[in-house]
Each structure stands twice: as structure tokens, then as C-alpha cells.
Amino acid sequence: MTKAPSRARPKTVADVARAANVSKATAARVLGGYGVVSDTVRASVTAAAKALDYRPNELARSMTTGRSDIIGVVVGDIENPFFSLAVRGISDAAKAAGFNVILANSGEKIEAEKAAVRLLIGKRVDGLIVTPSESRDITHLRDIHRSGRPLALLDRALPELDVDTVTVDDREAAIRATRVLIDAGHRNIAYVTAVEGNGHEYFDLRQIYTSSVRERIDGFLAACRDAGIDRPERHVRLGATSFEETRRLADELLSSSERPTAILASDSVIALEILRAIRQRGMRIPDDISLITFHDADWTGVTTPPITVVDQPVYALGHTVAELLIRRLKGDIKPPERLVLRTAIINRGSVGPPPVMW
Missing domain, CATH: 3.40.50.2300 (Response regulator)
Structure with missing residues (x-):
């Protein structure tokens, strides 16, 4: 049975110090980048470290310097x-x-x-x-x-x-995106988000524990209410946490007797799955349903038609x-x-x- 080759022992500061003919403390100062040494000593220690293929122990260095970088x-x-x-x-x-x-x-x-x-x-x-x-x-x-x-x-x-x-500016961004849909004539608008809230139905903002999502839902509802849309919260859907869950939520919305005419997706991952569900049903964007998503993901600009987005920096x-x-x-x-x-x-x-x- 062939014996496995032994692993080479990692080189230490002491090895570098011996090769450079300096003290371990001096080698540590050079290798750790602290303290004062002469240019000659620094060059000697650096050359020895390179020749030995020395790799610093980051944990040990952080304990010495107080910094890990x-x-x-x-x-x-x-x-x-x-x-x-x-x-x-x-x-x-x-x-x-x-x-x-x-x-x-x-x-x-x-x-x-x-x-x-x-x-x-x-x-x-x-x-x-x-x-x-x-x-x-x-x-x-x-x-x-x-x-x-x-x-x-x-x-x-x-x-x-x-x-x-x-x-x-999550709240303001949601208001502007919702108004784009309202200005196009939509009154039956859905908002779909990944955040969970004790089920998929939305009741009020106290369900939402993620600040950015809370701001967006608040902005969406505010824009709808300012336009006189009745009970806009009925089309808010939570829990689009996976491809499967997003598809289930999309299918539920698209087969509803109160099917929305427009959807605002909280991110591009959700929007892509909603787009797939729309196409699988033979529906066309924007003829049958309109779609906007947060985040200008690469795919949003190359679909037919390309997707209107909230462009975040x-x-x-x-x-x-x-x-x-x-x-x-x-x-x-x-x-x-x-x-x-x-x-x-x-x-x-x-x-x-x-x-x-x-």
C-alpha cells in the first residue's frame, strides 16, 4: 500500500527569522507591518519570506495588531x-x-x-x-x-x-411606480413581495418586519388610496420566498375572479417567475396585463417587451x-x-x- 505523501509544515515567523538572521520579534514586526525597522532589515526579512513561501497566520496577526483588515x-x-x-x-x-x-x-x-x-x-x-x-x-x-x-x-x-x-427612497419609489400604472388607467393592481407575514394575505403594516418592504407596501397603498382605489390591500401578496411559492401566488392572482390588470413586483427574481406564469397562460404583456418590477436586472431589458423597472442605485x-x-x-x-x-x-x-x- 502506497503511503500518502506528508504535507509540508507551514513556514512560521521563526523560520523566516532564522533565514534572515534576525530575531523573531524583528521578523514579526516586518511581516505584521508594525513597528520600526531599517530598510536593510525589512528587505532581508521580505526576501526570506518570499524564498520560504511564507503565508501569514491571519488570526495570529489580528491578535497581535488588534486588526484583521x-x-x-x-x-x-x-x-x-x-x-x-x-x-x-x-x-x-x-x-x-x-x-x-x-x-x-x-x-x-x-x-x-x-x-x-x-x-x-x-x-x-x-x-x-x-x-x-x-x-x-x-x-x-x-x-x-x-x-x-x-x-x-x-x-x-x-x-x-x-x-x-x-x-x-423605498416609499417614494413605490408611489411613483404605482402612479405609472394608475396613470395608464389601472385600478386593479397587485403587489407581490417575498417577505413573510404569518401567511400570504396582507392585513396591515404590523405584519411586516422588514423596513424596506414595509415602506414599499405603504407607498403602494398610499398611491392607490390617493387615486380613490377601493381596498387596494386585497391584492397585496406576501411570501414569494421561492420559485414554487412565487408561481403559486402568480397563478392564484391570474386565475382570480378579480384578476389584477397590473402587477408591481418587489424584486426582479419575483418578477421573472411572474412573467413565466403570464406567458404559460398565453397572456401577453402589456395587452392582457402590465408589469413593473423593482431592480433593473439584466434580463428586464432584453425581454419582448422589455420590462419597466424601478432603477435602484x-x-x-x-x-x-x-x-x-x-x-x-x-x-x-x-x-x-x-x-x-x-x-x-x-x-x-x-x-x-x-x-x-x-
């Missing part, structure tokens, strides 16, 4: 293009400032979010960026804040938590929140900022007047 990020659903693009913004800002990023996905579940925060703290990250899955249970976020480790919130605000926050959201956190990590002590970025409506071909039969 790592930012922890927790988002709701990394498969959602919105969060993927926001994380790209975070990563680019972090890299430019000399930080690395560890990403965790909560799946919009509070217990998974708490576990992710614990894991990242265990990794000794310098600061965290979190998209809170809900506003009821934020003890773990308060604990981060109290510990002195900087925390910033992405996309969802928590008014009771005094930390840097970057969001978009997603990359800027991520980049900006990372910049705010990095400022804190560099010693900024000014009061927390709550930045609200503007959205825009991109009008395409998916909105038309309601069918004559309605």
Missing part, C-alpha cells in the same frame, strides 16, 4: 441579483482601502443572521455590514454596536439603532455603505449618517392600458 457582510439572499451587485460595490470599496470581505447569507432568516454574525465576530472581523432580515429582534446588532466594533446597515433602516445606514448602495464603515475603522467619530439614495423609473414596454373587458 477584514469586513464581515451579511445579506439576505446572495442569489438575488440585487444583493450580488451591492456586494460587488462593497468589495470594490473594501479592496481600494486595503480590506478583504467575508460574505455570509442569512436567507432572510433571523436565526441564520444571528449565526452569521457570531461566525464573523469569531473570525475577528474589524467591522460588519448587515442587511437586517427583520426589525423585531435586533439584540445581536445592538451587541455589535455596544462592543465598539463598527456596524453599518445596508438597504434596510432600523431607526432605533444609531449606526450608519444607506437605503433608497444598487452598486452605489454597497459602495457607499462600505465607505462609511471604512471611515469608522479609520477613526471617524462624527454622528452616524443615514443616507437615502434616489431611485428612478425606467419606462419600457411592459405598461399599457388595462384590457377593455376590465
Whole structure:
């Protein structure tokens, strides 16, 4: 039986020190980037480290310096293009400032979010960026804040938590998108969101524990009521948490005796599944039903017809929140900022007047 080759022992600071003929403490200062050494000694230690293929022990270095140069990020659903693009913004800002990023996905579940925060703290990250899955249970976020480790919130605000926050104008964006449909003549409009609220039926805003979703539903209902639409909440659907659930909700709406003539989707993942359900029924956009979605995902501009969207500055959201956190990590002590970025409506071909039969 052939014996498996033994793994080479990782090179240590002591190995580098012996090769460079300096003390272990001196080698540690050079390799850790702290303290004062001569240019000659630094060059000697650096050359020895390269020759030995030395790889730093990041945990040990963070225990020595008190810094890991790592930012922890927790988002709701990394498969959602919105969060993927926001994380790209975070990563680019972090890299430019000399930080690395560890990403965790909560799946919009509070217990998974708490576990992710614990894991990242265990990794000794310098600061965290979190998209809170809900506003009821934020003890773990308060604990981060109290510990002195900087925390910033992405996309969802928590008014009771005094930390840097970057969001978009969700309520106003929903009002503008709904008015596009109302101005086209629609009075029977549905709103579909992934957030869960003890079932799929909407009763009031107290069901909604995700701030951005609460703002959007509030804006949608406000625009409908301002237009004199009766009981607009009857077409709000919650819980589009998977392809299967979204398809079930879409089929339910499209087969209803009060079938909506227009749908506003809370994100592009939901909108794509609604589009599939519409086409499977042989219905046409916008002749039979109109559709608008939040987030200008790549696919929305190449369908026939292309989809009208609420264009959110997603990359800027991520980049900006990372910049705010990095400022804190560099010693900024000014009061927390709550930045609200503007959205825009991109009008395409998916909105038309309601069918004559309605």
C-alpha cells in the first residue's frame, strides 16, 4: 500500500527569522507591518519570506495588531441579483482601502443572521455590514454596536439603532411606480413581495418586519388610496420566498375572479417567475396585463417587451455603505449618517392600458 505523501509544515515567523538572521520579534514586526525597522532589515526579512513561501497566520496577526483588515457582510439572499451587485460595490470599496470581505447569507432568516454574525465576530472581523432580515429582534446588532466594533446597515433602516445606514427612497419609489400604472388607467393592481407575514394575505403594516418592504407596501397603498382605489390591500401578496411559492401566488392572482390588470413586483427574481406564469397562460404583456418590477436586472431589458423597472442605485448602495464603515475603522467619530439614495423609473414596454373587458 502506497503511503500518502506528508504535507509540508507551514513556514512560521521563526523560520523566516532564522533565514534572515534576525530575531523573531524583528521578523514579526516586518511581516505584521508594525513597528520600526531599517530598510536593510525589512528587505532581508521580505526576501526570506518570499524564498520560504511564507503565508501569514491571519488570526495570529489580528491578535497581535488588534486588526484583521477584514469586513464581515451579511445579506439576505446572495442569489438575488440585487444583493450580488451591492456586494460587488462593497468589495470594490473594501479592496481600494486595503480590506478583504467575508460574505455570509442569512436567507432572510433571523436565526441564520444571528449565526452569521457570531461566525464573523469569531473570525475577528474589524467591522460588519448587515442587511437586517427583520426589525423585531435586533439584540445581536445592538451587541455589535455596544462592543465598539463598527456596524453599518445596508438597504434596510432600523431607526432605533444609531449606526450608519444607506437605503433608497423605498416609499417614494413605490408611489411613483404605482402612479405609472394608475396613470395608464389601472385600478386593479397587485403587489407581490417575498417577505413573510404569518401567511400570504396582507392585513396591515404590523405584519411586516422588514423596513424596506414595509415602506414599499405603504407607498403602494398610499398611491392607490390617493387615486380613490377601493381596498387596494386585497391584492397585496406576501411570501414569494421561492420559485414554487412565487408561481403559486402568480397563478392564484391570474386565475382570480378579480384578476389584477397590473402587477408591481418587489424584486426582479419575483418578477421573472411572474412573467413565466403570464406567458404559460398565453397572456401577453402589456395587452392582457402590465408589469413593473423593482431592480433593473439584466434580463428586464432584453425581454419582448422589455420590462419597466424601478432603477435602484444598487452598486452605489454597497459602495457607499462600505465607505462609511471604512471611515469608522479609520477613526471617524462624527454622528452616524443615514443616507437615502434616489431611485428612478425606467419606462419600457411592459405598461399599457388595462384590457377593455376590465
